[in-house]
Structures are given as C-alpha cells and as structure tokens.
Amino acid sequence: MNENNNLLVRLKDCGVQKSSKWIVKGISLEIHKGKIVTLIGPNGSGKTTTAKMALNILKSDEGSIENYSTKMAYVPQKISIDWTMPLRVIDFMNLTSQINKDEIIEALELTGVQHLIYNEIHNLSGGEFQRVLIARAIAKKPDLLVLDEPVQGVDFNGEIALYNLIKEICTKLNCGILLISHDLHFVMSATDHVICLNGHICCSGSPKSIVKNSSYIELFGEHNAATLSLYQHEHDHSHQTDGSVKN
C-alpha cells in the first residue's frame, strides 16, 4: 500500500510514433516520491520523448500512462525566449504559478543567481539562464520534477553544486525526479534507478547493477563503463552553489 502511495508516474509499454516510425517503443518505468530516476543514452535515443510522455505533453501511441502527480515542474532541454518579449527573471519565476517574492529569492539563492532577479532574461548567459530554469522549477515545490539536461552550459564547479542541489531537493521536498543527463559520474553516484535508452530500454536497474550489464557496456564503450564503476565512492565534503566547500 505504502509503495502505491509513493507512486507518481507509471509508464507501461509506452511508445511514440511519428510518421509511421517509432521514436521510442516499449518504455516501462516508474517514478516514486523521494527517488531519482535517470535516463541515459546517445543522442536521438528518445530521452526527451520519454520525459514528455511522463509529463503528459506527448500522448503514448501504445501502452498506458498513469500519472498521480499533483504538481509537476519541468526544466526543458532547449528553451529560447523570444527577444520581442521584455521578460525579467522575476516575471519568469512566476510563469505558471504565483510565488511570493521571498520564496523566489530563496530559490534563486539556491542556484546562485539571486543578483539577477530584475535582469531581462535575454541578457543572461546560457549557464545563468539554466540556473534560473532550475530555480523556477524548485520554487514551485513540485512533487514531480523533470529535468532535461539541467546543467548544460553551466561552469564545472557550478555543475557539481547544482547536481548536489538536485539531490538535496529530492530529499527535502520528497519529490520524485526524472533526470536526463550525460554526466555519468553523477548518474552513477547519486541516482536510485538508471534507465539506459536507445529507442527502447536497453537495460535498467540500480547504478551498481547497470555498469556490469553487457548492453550498457556496448552502448557506452568498455573504457567509460570501467571508469564509471570505479567512480562509485562516498563524497567526504560538499559544495556551495558557487563552488566553495560547505562546512
């Protein structure tokens, strides 16, 4: 019973067809509260499409989707704000819900961009905008958070800090997270369930079990697979969003 109460999304044998070609097929996955599910796979393997099915943006052409989430937040992979619109960070934070200013500032502080609150969105750098996107999703306090390559364009130190933040948010809000990431280090060290996609699910399971899987090794190459299984270790310190070590 408890298991079911924590269920947010269940995809059963789902797939999306576009002009009689399957983009993804036979996708089954579950997202539970407080857990991070990661999708990995090469370009064009259907990661974003799978995420969009979980978010109810795309309808599945087969199988069934159950979605019990009451509040979803989404960090899309590619988003370009038209420069014809004078949109400030603070307006963007309030895009799909009304959030009070203190909470907005708090969320922006978490991702290290609180000083940009009154800047126009189209004056931000790629990395800064990515931080704003993550802050906006967090400020919504969702029960399901879908992040599609959330740290693209973020500097190296920031990347680590943001990943740690995502992990922290997952525990703090007890929300389910569906993450698409190319950062295999983070995937292997911090997520609960990994799904390896290439038009279909190649393999899935805990990070520990997956690195030994032959189809995983085939997809990412022996060298990478070996490095990553070695990478599993406990961190003895953590970082602030600006990269400095937390005491």
Place this chain on the structure above:
Amino acid sequence: MFDDFFIRALVAGVGIAIVAGPLGCLVIWRRLSYFGDTLSHSALLGVTLAYSFSLNITFSVFVISAVVALLLVSLQKRTKLAGDSLLGLLAHSTLAIGLVLIGFLSYIRFDLMGLLFGDILAVTTADIGLVWIGGSIILIILYFIWKSLFSATVNYDLSAAEGMRPEFSNFIFTLLLAGVIALSIKMIGALLITGLLLIPAAIARNISNSPIQMIVIAILSGILSVVVGLFASLEINTSSGPSIIVVALILFIISLVPLEIKGQLQKR
C-alpha cells in the same frame, strides 16, 4: 465644436485601442503578425457576406475570421506547406472571393474605400455599444486565460507540463483575435487592422522592460494614435484608418529616440 459622428468615432476608437493593446502584444510575442493580416483580409469576405444575407457586419466578420483561423489549423496538419505559405494562400483567396462577391452585389451601393480603409462616418451609436461590450468580454476572457496563454507564449512544453492547458487557451486566443478584428473593421478597415494591433505594441516594446508595462504602454499609445489620427482625419479629410496608422508610425519613430540615446551612451 464637434459633430456627433466625430464623438462617436472617438469613443469607439478609444475602446478598440484598449482591446488592441494586450492582443497586439501577444501578436508580437508570438510572431503572429501575418496571421493577423490573414484574418483581417478575410474580414472583407465577412462584410460582403453580411450584405448578401443582410446579417450584422461585426457578427459575420467574426464568424468568417474564426472559420479561416480553424481552416488554417486543419490545413497545417494536412499539407506539407509552411505556415506562412498557407497564410498567404488564405489571405489572398479570401480577399479575392470577397472582391468577386462585391462585383455580384452591384445592386447595393458599396463604399469599397470605406471597407478597406475605414470610415468614421459609418460608426453608429449601436457600434459604440458593440465595441465597449464586445471589448469588455474580450478583455475579461483574456484575463482568465492570461496565465496559460502567457506561459504558452514563453514555452509551450513547459506550460503543458505544468498543467496550464495551453492548447485550449491558444484556441480561445484565436477567437479573441477574430473578435477584435470584427470590432475594428468599420473604423480601421480590412487592410489596416493589423497595423493597429502591431504598431502600438511595437512602440511599447521599444520603451518597456516588463510584460505588463509593455501592455499598458501599448494601450496608451493606441489611444493616442486613435485620438490624434481621428482629429487629423477630420481636419484634412482623409480616411480614418490610414490617418490613425500614420500617427502610430510617427509615435513609433519617436519611441526609437530613447533607444538611440541609450545605445550612444553605452558606446562611450
């Protein structure tokens, strides 16, 4: 000092400018100016149909614009033509059909210039009521779908994922656009309606830095264009539509000045 017809035109025109402000901003943000053009060209067909079957002009224009908008959506799904080609196809074919029909209606005296460029003499007291009541309804609906519409304008997927139902609000927005065109055809004319939607919003973009500010400035510059344009139209005896649009253009040029100054200061 003023003749009655002039006061009527003024009151109706200000009403139109208020509604055109927010819708015009959305047209600019969504890059729909050509879509607005297509709807307004099809408005001429609406007018001729109204004369043929003695229907209310505003109602008939609204229906035709809405039908053209829906036609566009279904054509986009069925053909391999790009959106702008389909818009051109619909704009010119509906305009042509409208003009052909006018030829058939030779027994009715037609003021073609008035239809194409607007005529303040045509504004009746009933039109004022229509503009203000219809305009209020448009603004109230817009208020209720605003969050959804605005978030979908920024990013459709994000809006859909976060439960804003953008598909529904996009559809309603199309109807609202058809509505504002129907309300303004008598005063501005079929060829120039998009100008009243676009230019005030363009002026506002030059001098604003938040969405709400842009809408307010668009409304104010729309009102100013209508008032000054109508005075000019009366003084120098020109069509009302072009006069209003020319004033709006002059305001647009003025609104470039602060941008220019800012640019010069940044260079130093």
